[in-house]
Amino acid sequence: MSKPYNILFASSEVEPFAKTGGLADVCSTLPKAIKELGHEIRIMMPRYRFISERKFRLHDIIRLKEIPIPVNTAEKTANVKSSFITNLKDKIQVYFLDNESYFGREGLYQNPKAKEDYKDNDERFIFFCRGVLETLKRLGWQPDIIHCNDWQTGLIPAYLKTLYKDDPFFKDVKTVFTIHNMAYQGAFPAESFHKSGLPQETFTPDGVEAYGKFNFLKTALYYSDVITTVSEKYAEEICASEELGSGLSGLLAHRKKDLYGILNGIDYTVWDPASDQHIYRKYDSKSLEAKADNKRALVAKFNLAYNESTPVIGAISRLVDQKGFELVLDMLDEMMKLDVQLVLLGSGDKNLEKKFETAQKKFGDRMGVVFGLDEELAHLIEAGSDMFLMPSKYEPCGLNQMYSMRYGTVPIVRATGGLDDTVEDISTNGKGTGFKFVKYDSKELLKAVQRAVKTFQQQPEDWKKLMRNGMMKDFSWEHSAKKYVNLYKELLRH
Numbered sequence: 232m233s234k235p236y237n238i239l240f241a242s243s244e245v246e247p248f249a250k251t252g253g254l255a256d257v258c259s260t261l262p263k264a265i266k267e268l269g270h271e272i273r274i275m276m277p278r279y280r281f282i283s284e285r286k287f288r289l290h291d292i293i294r295l296k297e298i299p300i301p302v303n304t305a306e307k308t309a310n311v312k313s314s315f316i317t318n319l320k321d322k323i324q325v326y327f328l329d330n331e332s333y334f335g336r337e338g339l340y341q342n343p344k345a346k347e348d349y350k351d352n353d354e355r356f357i358f359f360c361r362g363v364l365e366t367l368k369r370l371g372w373q374p375d376i377i378h379c380n381d382w383q384t385g386l387i388p389a390y391l392k393t394l395y396k397d398d399p400f401f402k403d404v405k406t407v408f409t410i411h412n413m414a415y416q417g418a419f420p421a422e423s424f425h426k427s428g429l430p431q432e433t434f435t436p437d438g439v440e441a442y443g444k445f446n447f448l449k450t451a452l453y454y455s456d457v458i459t460t461v462s463e464k465y466a467e468e469i470c471a472s473e474e475l476g477s478g479l480s481g482l483l484a485h486r487k488k489d490l491y492g493i494l495n496g497i498d499y500t501v502w503d504p505a506s507d508q509h510i511y512r513k514y515d516s517k518s519l520e521a522k523a524d525n526k527r528a529l530v531a532k533f534n535l536a537y538n539e540s541t542p543v544i545g546a547i548s549r550l551v552d553q554k555g556f557e558l559v560l561d562m563l564d565e566m567m568k569l570d571v572q573l574v575l576l577g578s579g580d581k582n583l584e585k586k587f588e589t590a591q592k593k594f595g596d597r598m599g600v601v602f603g604l605d606e607e608l609a610h611l612i613e614a615g616s617d618m619f620l621m622p623s624k625y626e627p628c629g630l631n632q633m634y635s636m637r638y639g640t641v642p643i644v645r646a647t648g649g650l651d652d653t654v655e656d657i658s659t660n661g662k663g664t665g666f667k668f669v670k671y672d673s674k675e676l677l678k679a680v681q682r683a684v685k686t687f688q689q690q691p692e693d694w695k696k697l698m699r700n701g702m703m704k705d706f707s708w709e710h711s712a713k714k715y716v717n718l719y720k721e722l723l724r725h
């Protein structure tokens with residue numbers, strides 16, 4: 232093994248403490264995999280109020296109390312609490328930066344009821360970014376790498392290259408920044424900039440500014456030593472397409488030699504039908520008949536009738552524009568003419584929720600919807616469905632299609648980003664794992680569903696092969712974790 236590195240992972244979401252999407256899964260499982268490769272890795276995240284002190288045995292760290300953090304013209308204080316996550320052999324230390332006025336709230340970024348972003352998200356994450364560096368100094372634990380994730384951590388590389396550049400503690404520290412989604416940028420009005428304490432001259436297009444705003448993601452893309460994103464295809468797409476690059480494709484193309492696509496893995500200790508505690512009956516590729524019992528349990532949960540030959544199409548998703556559910560609504564009438572059942576677990580956009588609620592009333596005996604976040608139900612949907620729908624407009628990596636394949640649930644996906652990198656269409660010479668469509672168009676989605684239903688109902692042997700091919704795929708983290716470590720190695724060599 233190469234020399235062990237000290238790596239600090241900074242993220243605003245980490246499973247099982249706080250999650251709105253795949254970011255949380257990655258920021259829990261990737262550190263575990265890196266630790267398993269023999270490196271020392273620790274995590275820092277905000278301490279949101281809902282992270283239960285009791286459940287997670289959070290405790291104070293006496294010497295990390297009342298750390299002064301300059302934000303705007305005031306001095307705020309961070310109190311650091313500690314807990315850990317575990318993998319098979321090790322514990323991974325997690326530090327929580329606590330400040331009641333910033334993080335003592337019910338949501339991560341939004342008021343959960345009104346679904347409106349908190350007005351002071353700029354200050355909250357200025358506090359977090361600066362807090363990470365100040366905490367490290369007090370802790371006296373010197374990382375070789377600070378691995379930042381998404382806009383909420385985007386100022387860290389800029390602080391290191393400006394305010395902290397002559398600080399001997401950070402002299403040799405390198406930064407890696409991972410883009411989990413280009414569309415969320417943390418772009419604030421120019422007036423926010425002075426709250427950061429960054430030098431005035433950095434507020435230019437060759438610095439933290441993008442289109443007149445103080446943009447946290449852009450800041451990271453400009454200042455971090457290396458940029459990664461979560462699939463190779465998405466890495467190409469965000470450089471090549473102004474739309475997918477969300478206005479920053481020029482800068483990304485400029486930094487292309489420092490940009491790497493590394494596919495996310497999945498956590499097989501959590502997502503494996505052979506050991507899944509949440510599902511009705513465990514199974515693997517040799518006991519596929521047990522999957523039918525999960526299908527029974529699933530349809531019963533949604534008050535639908537069980538029919539072996541009627542495929543259940545599952546979907547679990549944030550209901551936001553990115554995920555392509557407008558296409559589903561567009562073709563729903565046509566799709567429901569087929570002999571199928573649809574179950575959807577989602578939360579997000581109120582308008583989309585309303586439209587699906589109306590559709591559910593129309594197709595009630597063959598369609599079930601649950602709005603909200605429900606981890607346990609998500610597992611049952613993966614286990615009990617025959618097919619899984621992900622018609623995303625864009626998808627940096629996507630996790631559910633990989634979970635689906637592991638569960639023998641055949642994905643129907645749009646060929647974009649990580650969906651394109653992980654799913655092979657049935658037409659690919661016996662190696663297929665699912666059904667893909669290319670154009671973002673409801674008719675194309677409908678055709679893909681029709682192909683899937685036809686194969687399911689008329690070619691059972693081909694269907695079984697699709698299921699088995701998917702179940703045999705290896706999407707474990709080990710492979711990707713090695714790629715990250717190689718990247719660290721390259722970076723530290725220079």
Ligand code: ADP
Nearest residue numbers: 252253548549576577603604605609629630631
């Ligand atoms: P994104 O991060 O864009 O939301 P990913 O596919 O990368 O998409 O990750 C989504 C993660 O969130 C998966 O683990 C998925 O199971 C989970 N998830 C999404 N919506 C829900 C929900 N309503 N209930 C439970 N889990 C959900």
